Structures are given as structure tokens and as C-alpha cells.
Amino acid sequence: MPDGGIGASTKRREDVRFLTGKGRYTDDYNRPDQTYVWFLRSDVAHGRITKLDTSAAEAMPGVVKIFTSADFTTAGGIPAGWQIHDRQGEPMKEPKHPILAEGKVRHVGDPIAAVVAETRAQARDAAEAIEVDIEELPAVVDMRAALEAGSALVHDDMGTNLCFDWGFVEDNRDAVDAAIKAAPHVTTLELVNNRLIPNAMEPRVALGDYDQADDQHTLYTTSQNPHVIRLLMGAFVLSIPEQKLRVVAPDVGGGFGSKIFHYAEEAFVTAAAKVVGRPVKWTSTRSEAFMSDAHGRDHVTKIELATEKDGTFLALRSTTLANMGAYLSTFAPSIPTYLHGTLMAGNYKTPQIYVNVRAVFTNTVPVDAYRGAGRPEATFQIERVIDKAARELGIDPIEIRRRNYVTEFPYQTPVAVNYDIGDYNALMDKLIEIADVAGFPARREESAARGRLRGLGISSYIEACGIAPSNLVGQLGARAGLYEAATVRVNPTGGITVFTGSHSHGQGHETTFPQVVASMLGIDAGSIEISHGDTAKVPFGMGTYGSRSLAVGGSAIVKAVDKIIAKAKKIAAHLMEAAETDIELKDGRFSVAGTDKSVAWADVTLAAYVPHNYPLDQIEPGLEETAFYDPSNFTYPAGAYACEVEVDPETGVVTVLGFAAADDFGNVVNPMIVEGQVHGGIAQGIGQAMLEAAGYDENGQITTGSYMDYAMPRSNDVPNYKVDHSCVTPCTHNPLGVKGCGEAGAIGSPPAFVNAVLDALNSGGIKVDHINMPLTPSRVWAAIQAARA
Amino acid sequence: MPQVSMTVNGRKVSGEVEGRTLLVEFLREGLRLTGTHVGCDTAQCGACVVHVNGNSIKSCNIFALEADGAEVTTIEGIAGKDGSLSVVQAAFQTHHGLQCGYCTPGMVMTATSLLKENPAPSEAEIREYLEGNICRCTGYHNIVKAIQAAAAELGSNRVAAE
Ligand code: FES
Ligand code: FES
Numbered sequence: 001m002p003d004g005g006i007g008a009s010t011k012r013r014e015d016v017r018f019l020t021g022k023g024r025y026t027d028d029y030n031r032p033d034q035t036y037v038w039f040l041r042s043d044v045a046h047g048r049i050t051k052l053d054t055s056a057a058e059a060m061p062g063v064v065k066i067f068t069s070a071d072f073t074t075a076g077g078i079p080a081g082w083q084i085h086d087r088q089g090e091p092m093k094e095p096k097h098p099i100l101a102e103g104k105v106r107h108v109g110d111p112i113a114a115v116v117a118e119t120r121a122q123a124r125d126a127a128e129a130i131e132v133d134i135e136e137l138p139a140v141v142d143m144r145a146a147l148e149a150g151s152a153l154v155h156d157d158m159g160t161n162l163c164f165d166w167g168f169v170e171d172n173r174d175a176v177d178a179a180i181k182a183a184p185h186v187t188t189l190e191l192v193n194n195r196l197i198p199n200a201m202e203p204r205v206a207l208g209d210y211d212q213a214d215d216q217h218t219l220y221t222t223s224q225n226p227h228v229i230r231l232l233m234g235a236f237v238l239s240i241p242e243q244k245l246r247v248v249a250p251d252v253g254g255g256f257g258s259k260i261f262h263y264a265e266e267a268f269v270t271a272a273a274k275v276v277g278r279p280v281k282w283t284s285t286r287s288e289a290f291m292s293d294a295h296g297r298d299h300v301t302k303i304e305l306a307t308e309k310d311g312t313f314l315a316l317r318s319t320t321l322a323n324m325g326a327y328l329s330t331f332a333p334s335i336p337t338y339l340h341g342t343l344m345a346g347n348y349k350t351p352q353i354y355v356n357v358r359a360v361f362t363n364t365v366p367v368d369a370y371r372g373a374g375r376p377e378a379t380f381q382i383e384r385v386i387d388k389a390a391r392e393l394g395i396d397p398i399e400i401r402r403r404n405y406v407t408e409f410p411y412q413t414p415v416a417v418n419y420d421i422g423d424y425n426a427l428m429d430k431l432i433e434i435a436d437v438a439g440f441p442a443r444r445e446e447s448a449a450r451g452r453l454r455g456l457g458i459s460s461y462i463e464a465c466g467i468a469p470s471n472l473v474g475q476l477g478a479r480a481g482l483y484e485a486a487t488v489r490v491n492p493t494g495g496i497t498v499f500t501g502s503h504s505h506g507q508g509h510e511t512t513f514p515q516v517v518a519s520m521l522g523i524d525a526g527s528i529e530i531s532h533g534d535t536a537k538v539p540f541g542m543g544t545y546g547s548r549s550l551a552v553g554g555s556a557i558v559k560a561v562d563k564i565i566a567k568a569k570k571i572a573a574h575l576m577e578a579a580e581t582d583i584e585l586k587d588g589r590f591s592v593a594g595t596d597k598s599v600a601w602a603d604v605t606l607a608a609y610v611p612h613n614y615p616l617d618q619i620e621p622g623l624e625e626t627a628f629y630d631p632s633n634f635t636y637p638a639g640a641y642a643c644e645v646e647v648d649p650e651t652g653v654v655t656v657l658g659f660a661a662a663d664d665f666g667n668v669v670n671p672m673i674v675e676g677q678v679h680g681g682i683a684q685g686i687g688q689a690m691l692e693a694a695g696y697d698e699n700g701q702i703t704t705g706s707y708m709d710y711a712m713p714r715s716n717d718v719p720n721y722k723v724d725h726s727c728v729t730p731c732t733h734n735p736l737g738v739k740g741c742g743e744a745g746a747i748g749s750p751p752a753f754v755n756a757v758l759d760a761l762n763s764g765g766i767k768v769d770h771i772n773m774p775l776t777p778s779r780v781w782a783a784i785q786a787a788r789a
Numbered sequence: 790m791p792q793v794s795m796t797v798n799g800r801k802v803s804g805e806v807e808g809r810t811l812l813v814e815f816l817r818e819g820l821r822l823t824g825t826h827v828g829c830d831t832a833q834c835g836a837c838v839v840h841v842n843g844n845s846i847k848s849c850n851i852f853a854l855e856a857d858g859a860e861v862t863t864i865e866g867i868a869g870k871d872g873s874l875s876v877v878q879a880a881f882q883t884h885h886g887l888q889c890g891y892c893t894p895g896m897v898m899t900a901t902s903l904l905k906e907n908p909a910p911s912e913a914e915i916r917e918y919l920e921g922n923i924c925r926c927t928g929y930h931n932i933v934k935a936i937q938a939a940a941a942e943l944g945s946n947r948v949a950a951e
Pocket of ligand 1 (some may be wrong): 826827828830831832833834835836837838847848849850872
């Protein structure tokens with residue numbers, strides 16, 4: 001095994017450029033003769049545009065051209081990539097999402113016009129000189145009110161604000177109703193999964209370029225999946241065939257889902273560059289990001305858990321309103337449905353489950369995937385209602401979970417998915433050890449001595465990564481395949497370039513993917529380069545989201561390397577005049593079994609490109625292979641998390657004292673990177689649970705429009721984390737036995753945090769059933785006051 | 790347009806700016822030193838931290854003209870002339886204190902200042918000092934570890950030098 005193969009905490013090679021200021025993010029790209037665009041955005045949530053006069057603005061210094069919707073009459077709308085069918089089998093309502101507002105504005109931030117000018121400052125100045133009158137209409141903000149008769153309509157022609165009413169599994173509905181009715185105990189909880197703003201630290205950027213000489217468009221953009229953007233924008237919005245459109249997503253400063261989607265600004269700069277005959281660049285300000293990046297979560301749910309008196313789960317019913325915002329973002333319809341309903345079994349063998357989701361249009365920014373995407377929403381309901389049931393039934397929260405864990409695999413859930421493997425009791429055992437649960441009572445006493453209430457919150461989670469297989473997701477309404485592609489190019493002197501359709505925006509693929517290839521070939525990882533993020537270089541790719549890169553993208557690389565090895569063995573057999581079946585590859589050398597004959601890796605690669613002594617009658621020269629990998633199932637990472645908090649009962653201030661995570665990610669390629677992914681996920685989860693919430697007032701004005709109002713987790717809000725990934729049940733159906741680790745932390749941590757706060761309060765004699773996230777001091781304090789009253 | 794001159798990473802530079810041009814805009818667009826990042830427009834995130842006359846400041850929060858005549862160091866000026874990473878930079882790599890790298894220049898500049906002011910900070914002091922720097926990726930754990938490790942290494946270097 002070479003240094004830096006699978007299992008090594010290899011230092012990241014990409015770090016050197018990031019640490020020295022040599023990263024190449026989209027905003028660092030500039031094209032000769034470039035212009036800048038500034039979008040005039042709606043400052044009202046809902047209204048009819050009655051006047052839009054750009055003449056004064058056009059006369060402003062530096063203005064090249066001002067665009068309105070009239071310039072995009074032949075363009076399509078920004079498409080939704082997933083079609084949901086409702087309980088009656090009818091397709092969801094799918095309103096047009098224009099590049100620039102057509103007649104109506106539907107959320108604060110909706111772009112109305114776009115000024116292209118010589119400088120950004122000039123574009124901004126001119127945008128302020130555009131005369132626009134908007135007749136304000138009542139804003140649709142609250143989801144329940146949106147569904148009432150007589151509500152204002154976000155999209156007049158649809159006649160309703162209901163996008164779809166989805167039942168899952170619809171055939172189970174009556175059985176679940178009956179089981180809940182007949183059950184000895186039912187625990188009910190109404191809760192909100194708070195709306196979040198993803199806030200990757202790099203704001204979005206799009207730079208469009210057009211080369212008239214060969215009619216080629218290039219879009220540089222902050223994307224997690226450049227090929228998906230090329231497909232959606234080229235085919236549905238601008239009618240540009242793939243061979244005429246190159247999309248480049250270079251270094252990207254974090255995504256968390258928000259950079260999966262195809263956004264209007266990307267289509268705008270691509271189209272405008274051709275119209276004005278010069279490159280057009282857009283760099284989002286953070287203020288714009290708050291009102292134009294897709295938001296996440298925003299569910300209102302009633303969850304009911306029916307149990308025996310001994311805590312055995314009998315049935316679960318989840319009834320949810322999911323906010324879509326004003327338009328359907330790329331994957332929005334799939335998040336509260338197939339990424340949420342399918343996870344409602346959690347880690348438990350609940351025999352009967354029914355999920356109902358009504359998706360609602362409102363005059364708010366579109367809502368789509370954010371780290372976890374549907375799975376945190378499912379996990380939060382399950383893990384909160386279990387904790388409440390445990391309290392009601394007088395059962396220890398760890399014990400009630402253990403009594404209901406799935407312990408035999410494969411396990412077919414009542415919500416379609418089939419768990420291939422896992423060991424949830426082992427994860428709980430590990431958690432109890434690393435969180436020092438045994439020492440908790442003493443720590444609680446120590447807090448009590450200082451007048452503080454200490455709480456321990458437990459959660460389990462399961463997630464489903466690498467959505468697949470494509471033929472199944474196609475039946476469920478996905479308008480794309482969910483495979484991944486890789487090309488492995490072996491160069492004549494033995495070095496390798498791997499072209500991957502996965503995209504790294506912090507995950508460290510440039511380091512981990514070579515570790516995989518190095519292990520397979522027995523050569524030094526340093527001779528392997530990764531190329532990603534450019535449709536002109538990489539054959540195809542579905543990109544990075546849903547914790548899929550290693551499980552799906554890595555598997556595609558493995559398949560391509562397998563093909564390379566098979567061909568290289570043929571060449572080696574020829575060079576050594578041996579039978580192909582006798583050739584072994586070890587430590588970068590091919591040898592003939594049972595002899596001392598061998599040739600080096602580089603001898604074989606050179607022979608492939610200088611085929612003087614070569615079996616030309618049997619195989620082609622060259623050593624380059626492409627593979628597409630379409631998984632046969634999801635992967636199912638799982639874990640058990642513990643959060644320890646202290647509550648000041650006088651002020652409601654919560655301090656996170658400790659956080660422990662025991663995860664089963666299957667096999668791990670680079671432990672250091674995996675642990676970093678979990679750390680970041682936990683911080684985002686604690687952010688959701690304690691600090692973050694996107695706010696809208698009743699007029700649809702966003703009340704959290706900057707970091708002054710939107711509370712991002714900062715270094716002193718979070719503790720050190722104890723993370724462990726030593727419980728390994730390798731995935732049964734991908735070649736590396738890996739599962740995915742990117743979202744776990746954000747999925748498992750919010751319920752652990754909330755359970756911890758409620759444990760602190762209830763064990764301190766303050767009876768509180770639930771507090772909605774984020775558990776800010778004022779909310780906690782109010783709950784304490786209400787309990788004491 | 791007014792002219793501004795300063796020394797950036799040891800090199801004398803000058804250029805024309807508008808009165809409203811921010812220092813970060815001058816660095817990124819005027820000098821094409823794109824290592825300094827912009828993560829917000831309310832001086833809250835710290836992606837833009839540089840050193841001006843030895844102090845770390847948010848370069849989105851001062852005008853280029855205010856830095857006229859100043860000594861400015863950006864992330865591009867932190868590594869050795871031969872490209873070798875500084876102790877702080879190397880510690881960030883060793884301890885995986887960065888993921889997407891976007892907050893990283895600001896973090897490294899801030900951490901470098903911290904260790905100059907306080908060579909042996911406690912964990913709480915590190916977390917307190919980083920309050921103006923947001924990282925969305927790492928959950929801060931490894932950033933804190935990296936800074937602790939850098940402090941230890943700089944400390945033992947000092948002892949060795951004495
Ligand atoms: S860009 Fe300067 S603090 Fe955010
Ligand atoms: S490493 Fe991505 S924001 Fe800090």
C-alpha cells in the first residue's frame with residue numbers, strides 16, 4: 001500500500017492555494033472588455049408593475065444596455081427538475097419563473113430589470129435611476145393563510161396557492177389512521193422546522209462570455225454541478241445546445257445545497273453577453289444573497305406517534321405544510337416529498353407510516369435543498385416526538401430508542417426505502433462511551449450548584465445518500481438521471497488525470513479521489529491529478545449534493561480504474577509473454593504469478609502510447625477509460641448524537657457544553673476530512689437549533705437581511721466536538737463500501753440540541769413540551785415563564 | 790479621480806480610485822490580489838481581513854484613500870518568498886482548519902494578529918478573538934486547534950531562539 005492511500009488522513013493538497021490567496025473563485029475570473037450587471041430588485045413582496053421606465057437610467061454614465069422582461073420573450077422559464085404528482089395523481093402546479101419579472105413581482109428580491117454598464121458602480125447608480133411603479137398587492141406569507149379561501153394568489157392563473165397535496169404511501173393512509181385510533185398511547189407534537197438561509201461564505205457569482213467567431217457561450221458560475229446547469233439552462237431556458245455552451249465552476253466557496261440550483265442570474269449573463277457583445281459579470285452582494293439565494297427548510301408539521309405502553313412504536317403520521325416560496329426552485333418539489341417522506345421510518349421498525357405534505361406558494365424567496373434537504377426535517381420530527389413519548393411513558397430516552405431500533409438487515413421500511421445495512425445499537429453504545437453519559441449526573445449536580453440546569457439530549461438519525469437508481473427516481477418524477485461519470489486518463493509516463501463529474505466546494509476531492517486511485521494501482525497519490533468543474537474538460541457529471549460524491553462519483557472512478565487495470569494487464573501479459581490471467585498488480589508493478597518476472601506501471605503505460613511491442617491485433621493503443629456508475633440503492637449512513645447544554649433559568653440563555661457524534665459512514669477514505677465534514681454539519685445544526693431563522697413580516701419584508709439580524713454560528717457559540725466513525729458497516733452495494741458524510745452533522749444535531757434543552761428544563765421541574773427553533777434566550781425564557789405561571 | 794499610493798506586500802503601488810472605492814476593491818480589482826475575499830456588505834464576516842500598518846482590519850470597512858501611504862499586508866504576503874507556508878498557514882493545513890477556503894485568508898490574517906498580540910492564548914481567548922470571522926464550513930473546531938498548534942510551535946521556536 002502506498003503512502004496516502006485509502007484510510008490515511010492525508011493533508012489536503014488544495015489547501016496550499018487556499019492558504020496563500022491563490023484560490024481561483026468565480027469572482028477572481030475576469031474577461032477582457034468585461035461589463036458588469038446590477039439587478040434592480042423588487043422591494044415589495046407582491047405587486048403589479050404599472051410603470052417601468054428606463055429612459056433616464058439609459059442616459060447615465062457608463063450604461064451599455066438595460067434589460068427588462070421584454071428582452072426575454074423567447075426565453076423559457078427557470079425549470080423545476082422534479083415533478084411531483086399529488087394524491088389524486090395530478091401533476092403539481094408549475095408556474096413560470098421568468099428571468100426578469102413579467103408584469104408581477106412575487107417576492108422581495110425578485111429581479112425587475114438589469115443594468116449592464118462599464119463598472120459595477122455605474123450599473124448600480126443607473127439601476128437607482130430606473131423609474132418603477134408597483135401597485136402593491138396583499139402579500140401571501142403565512143402558509144396556513146395561503147390555503148384559505150379568499151387568500152391573495154401568488155400566481156393568479158393557478159387559482160390556488162397549493163402546489164401539490166402529496167400522500168405517502170397513499171395506500172397506507174387508512175391503515176395508519178386506524179392504528180393511531182386504536183393505539184394505547186399517542187404522542188402528538190406540533191412543530192416548525194425553521195426557515196434557514198444557507199449562507200455559503202462565497203456569495204454567488206456569474207460571468208457570461210460569448211465568442212462570436214465560433215458561436216460559443218461560456219458561463220463561469222458558483223455551482224455545485226456545472227453539467228446540470230448546462231443542461232437546465234441550455235435546454236429549457238436559452239435553447240443553446242450543449243456543444244455550444246461551456247459551464248465552468250472553478251473553486252467554489254461552499255454550497256450546502258444553495259449552489260445546486262440553476263438561477264436566473266446565470267441565464268441572464270449568458271444571454272446578455274451575446275446581446276451586448278461583451279462579457280457580463282454579476283457578483284452578488286451578501287444583501288442580495290439573503291433575498292435571492294434559495295432558502296432551506298420551512299416546514300410546519302404535526303407529528304403523531306402511536307405506541308404500546310411499553311414504548312413499542314405502532315404507527316406514525318406526519319402532516320406537513322412545506323413552503324415553496326414564490327417559484328419552484330430546481331429541486332424544491334423533491335425535498336419535502338421523496339427526500340423527507342422516505343426517511344420517516346428513521347432508525348426504527350415502526351410498522352405503519354403515513355406522510356402528507358402540502359406544498360404552498362408564498363411571496364417569499366424560493367425554498368430548496370439546504371444541507372440535509374428533507375432528511376433533517378424528517379429526523380427532527382421523529383426524534384422530538386420520541387423524546388416526548390419517552391417522557392410521557394416514563395421510559396429512558398435511550399431505552400425507548402433501543403426498543404424500537406431496526407436490528408435486522410436488509411430492512412424494508414413502510415416508506416419505500418430498503419436499508420441495506422447498519423448497527424444502531426453499536427452506534428448508541430459508542431455514543432454513550434464518548435459522551436460519557438455515565439458521568440452526566442455528576443456534571444448535572446455541579447451545574448445545579450451554580451444555579452444552572454444541565455440537560456443531555458440524544459438523537460439517532462438515518463440518512464439516505466446518493467439518490468438512485470435513475471430508473472426509480474425517474475418514476476418518482478426526477479427529470480434527470482442520478483448517476484455519476486468519470487474518465488481516467490493515464491498519461492504515457494504513468495501519471496494520471498482523473499476527470500470527475502463530482503464537484504468539490506470544500507469537500508477535498510482533489511485529495512481523497514487520488515487516495516482511492518493510488519490504493520487501487522499501488523502508485524503514489526502525488527502522481528494523480530483531479531480535474532473537475534468544467535464541462536469542456538469533464539465528459540459528464542451530475543455534481544455534488546446529497547452526500548453523494550464518494551459513494552457515486554468515487555464508484556464511477558473505481559469502475560473506470562477497473563477498466564484501466566484490465567487493459568493494462570493485457571499489455572503487461574504481452575510484454576512478459578505470459579497469460580493474462582496470471583498477471584498480478586501490486587505496489588505499482590505487474591508480475592507473473594509464481595515467477596520473478598515483473599514490469600513497472602510506467603513500462604506498461606509507455607507501451608500503451610508507444611506501441612512498438614504491443615498486441616495491436618487485440619487491443620487499441622492508449623490508456624484512457626470512462627465509466628458511468630448508477631447505484632442500485634441509496635446508501636444509509638446512520639448515527640447517534642448527544643448534546644449537553646446548560647440553561648440559565650433566569651435569563652433563558654443556553655450554553656452548549658459538549659457535543660458527541662457516533663457515525664457509521666461505512667468505510668472511510670480520509671478520516672481527517674470526514675471528521676471535518678461532521679464538525680461543520682454539527683455547527684450548522686446547532687445554528688439552526690439555537691440561532692438561525694429567516695424572518696418575514698406580514699408584508700413579506702425580509703426581517704433578516706444581513707448578518708446583523710441573521711445570527712450565524714460564530715466561534716464562541718459552539719463547543720469542541722467529539723466525533724467517532726469507528727462503527728463501520730460497509731455499504732453492501734458500492735465498490736468502496738462507503739456511505740457519505742456531508743450532511744450527517746446537520747441532520748442529527750438539531751433534535752439532540754432541542755432534546756437537551758428540554759431535558760434541562762423538565763428535569764429541573766419546569767414542564768415544557770416543546771420550544772420551536774431557534775431556541776433563543778427570549779424563547780426559552782418565555783417558555784420558562786409560561787411553565788411557571 | 791484621486792490617486793492613492795501604498796505599499797502592499799512590500800511593493801509600492803498606486804492607482805486611481807473613486808472616493809467611494811473600498812480598500813478591498815482596490816486590492817482585488819485594482820491590484821488583482823484576489824486572495825482577499827468579500828463575504829458580506831456589513832463588515833460582519835471577516836473574509837476581507839488584511840493588515841494595515843501591522844493591525845488587522847476589515848478591508849471592506851475602509852476606503853482605499855484612507856489607506857494612502859500605509860503598509861498593507863494581504864494573504865499573498867504571508868508565505869515566505871520561497872513559497873513556504875508560515876507557521877499559521879501550515880498549522881491550518883495540518884489540522885484541517887479549512888474546507889472551501891473562502892474564509893481562510895481572513896482567518897489566517899486574524900490568527901496571525903492574535904498570536905502577535907497574545908502568543909499563548911487560551912481556547913476561550915482564541916474563540917473570542919475570532920468573533921468577527923465567520924466560517925460556514927469547519928464548525929471552528931479545527932481552526933481553533935490549528936491556532937493552538939501554531940501558538941505552541943511559535944512558542945517553542947522562540948524558546949529555541951533564546
Ligand atoms: S467582507 Fe469585510 S467583513 Fe465581510
Ligand atoms: S472554510 Fe469555507 S467558510 Fe471557512
